[in-house]
Amino acid sequence: MRVLWWSKIVAAAAFVAALVLVAVPVPALAQLGQVETTGSQMILEDYDTxxxxFAKNPDEKMHPSSMSKLMTVYVVFKMLSEGKIHMDDAFPVSEKAWRMQxxxxxxxxxxRVKVSDLLRGVIVQSGNDACIVLAEGIAGSEEAFAEILNAEAKRLGLTNSTFRNASGWPDPEHLMTARDLATLARHMIHDFPQYYELFSEKEFTYGIDVTTKKPITQGNRNPLLYKDIGVDGLKTGHTEEAGYGLVASMKRGDRRLILVINGLHSMNERSRExxxxxxxAFGQFDNVRLFTKGxxxxxxxxWLGSAPRVPLIVDRNVVMTVPRLGKGDVKAIVTYDNPIPAPIAKGTPxxxxKVVSKDATLEEIPLTAGADVQQLGFTGRISAAISYLLWGAGKK
Incomplete structure (x- = not known):
């Protein structure tokens, strides 16, 4: 086992200015910080790493209310990207959709309403009726569409989510976790950048008020969109049972954070907390670029090879989120069976x-052999074994 201290990691990071961040990574192994929150469930993740x-009950199943509309939007985006439906397609409005509360x-x-309008009706106006029109237009019924939602959720790895409708209308079996919602938000941003900008639209006008005869304009319910702090999505939610919730994504410079919070007590609290x-999170944590792929x-x-040593190569770009005040506590530990017996094939793990901070494992990354190393012949193995026992590595 070898320990590479933070000073060595920083030196290694100095030459990786062209690093391309990994967009949809495996989540880190440890929660980095602690914070109190008035929300019942919460998770705050770095998008790139x-x-x-921060987290509070991130795997507790909860009623996601309209935040689960993100799953409906994801499925529609996927069908648009695959050419199965188009923005100009128009779906009929059923009596069920019209009567939806x-x-x-x-x-x-x-x-008949265009898909482009229905999407804004869901994303900007949080329209339950728009969700039903999309569900019936795509699958024939909301129940059949829920089956599609569940299948897609399984594919995305949303292991603690169950969908019973397209809108998030209260149902005892319609459940998600904060972690699943964060995963879904990350996929939304990564998988459909061509459509993601819809989440930053602040208002949408559709229909005519039957009383005033004026167009109906509704504002986006995401309060952080109006604060000019870098938030560009995604979705609010509220029911009496679940409280007020928000899935938010905020970008500053090259960094993006994703927050899911639920169980807040008021719209005002949903704006502030x-x-x-x-x-x-932006103030207390940084992303540090450690190693480039290769x-x-x-x-x-x-041991008993044609070369005394073999380089250990990282097979992907490595970026870590670390506390700004705790960089000195971060260290990298390289572990392997020493010496590694020949033959060794290039690319073999x-x-x-292992990157750790205060005994918490932040991430574990496999290292592969950077070269082929052949096994010595019988005479060479005897000589190398004696040399190694007498003088250690570097002798053959």
């Missing part, structure tokens, strides 16, 4: 890079 910065786009029974948590992290001794 997957690090969980809660937040509404105000579609009228018998009308998410902003406080995001500001804390970089040599260390070298390992070889032979070691592990």
């Amino acid at each position: 997957g690090a969980v910065i 809660g937040s509404k786009m105000f579609v009228h029974v018998g009308d 998410p902003q406080r948590l995001l500001e804390l 970089a040599t992290v260390d070298e390992a001794d070889v 032979v070691a592990t890079l």
Whole structure:
């Protein structure tokens, strides 16, 4: 086992200015920080590294209310990207959709509404009626569409989510976790950048008020969109049972954070508490670029090989989220069976890079052999074994 202290990691990071960040990573192994929050469930993640910065009951199943509309939007985006439906396609409005209660786009029974308008009706106006029109237009019924939602959720790895409708209308079996919502938000941003900008639209006008005869304009319910702090999505939610919730994504410079919070007590609290948590995360944590794909992290001794040592290569870009005030506590530990017996094939996993902070494992990364090392012949093996026992590595 070898320990690479923070000073060595920083030196290694100096030459990786062209590093391309990994967009949809495996989440980090440890929660980085602690914070109190008035929310019942919460998770705050770094988009590029997957690090969980803050969390509170992130795997507790909860009623997601309209935040689960993100799953409906994801499925629609996927079908658009695959050419199965188009923005100009128009779906009919059923009586069920027209009669749907809660937040509404105000579609009228018998009308045909374009997919482009329905998407804004869901994303900007949080229209339950728009969700039903999309569900029936795509799958024939909301029940059949829920089956699609569940299948897609399984594919995305949302292991604690169950969908019973397209809108998030209260149902005892319609459940998600904060972690699953964060995963879904990350996929939304990464998988559909061509459509993601819809989440930053602040208002949408559709239909005519039957009383005033004026167009109906509704503002986006995401309060952080109006604060000019870098938030560009995603979705609010509210029911009496679940409280007030928000899925938010905030970008500053090259960094993006994703926050999911639920169980807040008022719209005012939903405006203040998410902003406080995001500001804390940006202020207290940094992303540090450690190694580029293909970089040599260390070298390992070889037992009875044609070369005395083999380079240990990282097979992907490595970026870590670390506390600004705790960088000195971060260290990288390289572990492997020393010496590594020959023969060794280039690209074979032979070691592990473990990044730890205060005994908490932030990430474990496999290291592969950077070269082929052949096994020595019988005479060579005898000579090398004697040399190694007498003088250690570097002799054959």
